[in-house]
Amino acid sequence: MSCLSCCLCCPIILWPAVIGAAMYFLRKYMQGGQFIKQTNETGKVFIVTGANTGIGKETVLEIAKRGGTVYMACRDMNRCNRARDEIIKETNNQNIFSRELDLSSFDSIRKFAAGFKREQDKLHVLINNAGVMHCPKSLTKDGIEMQLGVNHVGHFLLTHLLLDVLKKTAPSRIVNVSSLAHTQGSINVKDLNSEKSYSRIGAYSQSKLANVLFTRELAKRLEGTGVTVNSLHPGAVDTELLRNWGFLQNDLGQLMIRPLLWTLFKTAKSGAQTSLYAALDTDLKNVSGLYFSDCKAKDVSKAAKNDETAKFLWAESEKWTGVGTSKVD
Secondary structure, three states, X not given: OHHHHHHHHOHHHHHHHHHHHHHHXXXXXXXXXXXXXXXXXXXXXXXXXXXXXXXXXXXXXXXXXXXXXXXEEEOOHHHHHHHHHHHHHHHOOOOEEEEEOOOOOHHHHHHHHHHHHHHOOOOOEEEEOOOOOOOOOOEOOOOOEHHHHHHHHHHHHHHHHHHHHHHHHOOEEEEEEOOHHHHHOOOOOXXXXXXXXXXXXXXXXXXXXXXXXXXHHHHHHOOOOOEXXXXXXXXXXXXXXXXXXXXXXXXXXXXXXXXXXXXXOEOHHHHOHHHHHHHHOHHHOOOOOOEEEOOEEOOOOOHHHOHHHHHHHHHHHHHHHOOOOOOOO
């Protein structure tokens, strides 16, 4: 017994054990709010963009467990089909479908929406989850800066193309995955498309602010239709979105940073919890225009409350997408 006590008191053993335990409990704490309410989604139809990995895949997995019919809208069909097969195997829910959607292409978005409408006449929840982060400057197929184009404009068009089905199915919901990064963003009204200058972080923050502004403006325009729309911050999540972080692109960076990511960042499953809360919680049936984090309503930045900026962004998004109306009919 004394030998065991000596071993436990040995600094070489004691301190690593204390540090390891501290990291474990800190990791548990950092996972944030969890959506634990039981719901039955049998008979309901969902679309989740960016559904083959990370938060999107975990969102589909949980909805599938609850009996929902889910359309996984993804750019990479090989990965989408593999993810779909894994989800079906785990849940035994055969109503999971993989469909091609490239949010950097208006043609692809229109093709996806038209194909969905040929297959379904109802849509209960649209989860605009897909995104890119901190990527080098590039343009979508339609000439829009990639982060703004994929994170906001592509989802703006997709949402509009599906509004008629959402209204027909009401009560229904739209969930826009934004980020806390919106608080650091601003809408550059003089250079919205980053033609004069470009910052990876600035463009990302602008696109996430655009998600919140779009949500708040759309909520006003959808009042009385039975369609709600809310945005959310999933948390700092260890997913493939981090692939453009330079210090993670070498072995030394991986060695040094990975333990911190493991401790301080959410898993993809935990990152999906607020999306599930916004999409499924029965208490939110009539709640619209809000922003959630850790399964709770949170305040947004001052810039996200600017109605004039929201109208400007809406008008510019209409011009880009050709939606061609300032009112949602």
